[in-house]
Each structure stands twice: as C-alpha cells, then as structure tokens.
Amino acid sequence: MGSLDNLTILVPESRELNLFTTMIEDEGARVIRCPLVQILDLDDSRAAEAWLDTLISGAFEDVIWLTGEGLRRLLALARRTQRGDAFVAALGKIRSITRGPKPARALREIGLAPGLSATTPTSEGVLAALAPEDIAGRRIGxxxxxxxxxxxxxxxxxxxxxxxxxxxxxxxxxxxxxxxVVAAIKSLIEGHIDVVAFTSSPQVDRLFSVAREAGLEQPLKDAFTRVAVASIGPVVEETLQRLGITNILQPEAAFHMKPLVRSIAAWNAQRAS
Structure with a gap:
C-alpha cells in the first residue's frame, strides 16, 4: 500500500508537473491536473536582451535570482540571440544570490553555484541574507x-x-x-478532492480569481476549511494565509517536491490513525 492511498489530490500545472504527479501517483493517490498558470516567453524581449547585455558587460556586482524559471528563460534567450556563452561566463565572475532551491538548481545546471543563499526562500529571506553587508552603491541585477x-x-x-x-x-x-479551472473549483466545493497541492503563489491567486469571476469565491473559501492544502514553501503559505486559509501542510525545512509529498503522507497517516 502507498502512503497516499485513497486520496484525490488537485495539482496545478507547473514546470515539474509530470515529476510531481508521478511521485504522488506512485504513492497511491489519484491526481487531478488543473491548468492554472501557464508560463510563456515575453512578447517583446528587447528589455530582457538589454539586461543581458548589461550583465555581460560586467556592470553588475551581484545578481539576485528569485526563480529557477527566470534563470532558465534568460539563458534560453541568451542562446537564441548568440549570447549564451558570454552570459554563462559573465555569471561565473559575479556573485549569484538565490532566494530558494529552484534558482540554485538552475545555476548548478550550468556549472555554477550560489555565492549567497537566503535561509528562508522569501524576499524577506533575501533581505535578511544581505543585512550584514553595506550595499549602498552596489550594482545589483x-x-x-x-x-x-x-x-x-x-x-x-x-x-x-x-x-x-x-x-x-x-x-x-x-x-x-x-x-x-471552474470544474476543479466545483469539485472542491462538492467535496470530491481531499488535498490541493500548490507549488507557486500565482496558482493560488489564479484559482481565487476564477472563483471570483464565477461567483464561487465564498463557497471555495468554505471548501478550504475542509480540504487540506499543501504548500511547497513560505511564499505560497503567506498567500494562502492572506486569503484566510490556515489548514496548510508544508515541509519543515527543504522546500522541494519530495518533502512536500512526505508532508501530505504524514497528514494522511495521522488522519487514518
């Protein structure tokens, strides 16, 4: 038997959706996929290209990476515009500051490592990591x-x-x-879903935006008093709490997919005992 047997889990799409759903299904859960937020390239990349040129010229002393997706998109843009090698070489000469494990992983994919990592993967965590330093006049991308x-x-x-x-x-x-998305919201309201697993705060915002437009916001909030909500980290948790959702499952330290699955499994075991 799997640790998630008999659970139905709603999983918003993400870059790692297939990996995440496989982990959940391997533990016995039924997964419902929900297309909440699709990430796309910019319609006009000129500002991003100018930023790449600034970095490549050596104008930055640090770069702060908030998401792995952001680093990968910039790398892809650099390669499409014949800046790929120069981009990676320039990054290797300056300090990369990461908000969480995802941008750190994206750096490792190109043979680099963070020079400074936030202890807590939030904007406040980045500010705290830089607190001991005098950054007046420091040039930061x-x-x-x-x-x-x-x-x-x-x-x-x-x-x-x-x-x-x-x-x-x-x-x-x-x-x-x-x-x-509306169909998923109705399933939540009708009690057909046991857990919702969020991996980014825009997923939360989008779910409630659609519910608001469909006249289902209050029934959705009521449903979240009965449904367990799994949050991959503190940024998502803050968004949920802002909406009045408190029944939140979260990894204790490592904000990755596997610890998130383990937190759901622990909740399921406690519920069954």
Missing part, C-alpha cells in the same frame, strides 16, 4: 517574476542604497482553459 510580489524586495534594497537593474524574463498566460 534582480530577476523578478510577473506581478507585484517583489515590490517589498525592491523597496528594501533601494532603501539601503543599492543600485538596482531589474528584469522580468517571462509572462503568465492566466486566461487559459478557464472552464477546466
């Missing part, structure tokens, strides 16, 4: 993600005098397959 979730990081760095050059290297196509 900052890889962002779409939305306003990085505003506090930029404000905190700017307040300490850092000279920031931000880049957002991808966009979200959040209006895709809305009917499937």
């Amino acid at each position: 900052v890889q962002l993600y779409p939305g306003d979730g990085t505003a506090a990081l930029l404000a905190g760095l700017s307040a300490r005098g850092a000279v920031l050059t931000p880049v957002t290297p991808y966009r979200y196509a959040t209006q895709t397959e809305t009917a499937q």
Whole structure:
C-alpha cells in the first residue's frame, strides 16, 4: 500500500508537473491536473536582451535570482540571440544570490553555484541574507517574476542604497482553459478532492480569481476549511494565509517536491490513525 492511498489530490500545472504527479501517483493517490498558470516567453524581449547585455558587460556586482524559471528563460534567450556563452561566463565572475532551491538548481545546471543563499526562500529571506553587508552603491541585477510580489524586495534594497537593474524574463498566460479551472473549483466545493497541492503563489491567486469571476469565491473559501492544502514553501503559505486559509501542510525545512509529498503522507497517516 502507498502512503497516499485513497486520496484525490488537485495539482496545478507547473514546470515539474509530470515529476510531481508521478511521485504522488506512485504513492497511491489519484491526481487531478488543473491548468492554472501557464508560463510563456515575453512578447517583446528587447528589455530582457538589454539586461543581458548589461550583465555581460560586467556592470553588475551581484545578481539576485528569485526563480529557477527566470534563470532558465534568460539563458534560453541568451542562446537564441548568440549570447549564451558570454552570459554563462559573465555569471561565473559575479556573485549569484538565490532566494530558494529552484534558482540554485538552475545555476548548478550550468556549472555554477550560489555565492549567497537566503535561509528562508522569501524576499524577506533575501533581505535578511544581505543585512550584514553595506550595499549602498552596489550594482545589483534582480530577476523578478510577473506581478507585484517583489515590490517589498525592491523597496528594501533601494532603501539601503543599492543600485538596482531589474528584469522580468517571462509572462503568465492566466486566461487559459478557464472552464477546466471552474470544474476543479466545483469539485472542491462538492467535496470530491481531499488535498490541493500548490507549488507557486500565482496558482493560488489564479484559482481565487476564477472563483471570483464565477461567483464561487465564498463557497471555495468554505471548501478550504475542509480540504487540506499543501504548500511547497513560505511564499505560497503567506498567500494562502492572506486569503484566510490556515489548514496548510508544508515541509519543515527543504522546500522541494519530495518533502512536500512526505508532508501530505504524514497528514494522511495521522488522519487514518
């Protein structure tokens, strides 16, 4: 028997969706996939290309990586525009600061490693990691993600005098397959799902946006008082708590897929005992 036998788990799509669903299904759960947020290349890449040129020229002393997806998208853009080798070489000469394990993994894929890692994978964690340093006048490239979730990081760095050059290297196509999202929301409301596993905060925002548009926001919030919610890390947890969701399962330390599956399994075992 698997540790997730008899559970039905809703899994929003992500870059590692197939890997995650395989882990869950191998433990006996039934998986329902939900297309909440699709990540796409930029429609206009000129600003990102200019950022790459700035990095390659040696203008940055540090680069802050908030997501692995951001690093991979910039690398792909650099390779498409004949900047790939120069991009990797330039990164090897400066310090990379990572918010969590995903950008650290993306760095290792190109033979590099973080020079500084946030202990907690949040914007506040990045600010805390840099707290002992005098960064006034320090030239820092900052890889962002779409939305306003990085505003506090930029404000905190700017307040300490850092000279920031931000880049957002991808966009979200959040209006895709809305009917499937509504169907998933109704399944949650009707009690057909035991656990929802979120791996990014935009997934949470999109789910509630669709529920709001469909007139189902309050029934969805009510459903989350009965359904367990698995969160891969503190950024997602903060988003859930902002929406009043408190029944949250989360890995204790390592914010990866396997520990997330283990946290669901531990909850399932406790529930069955």
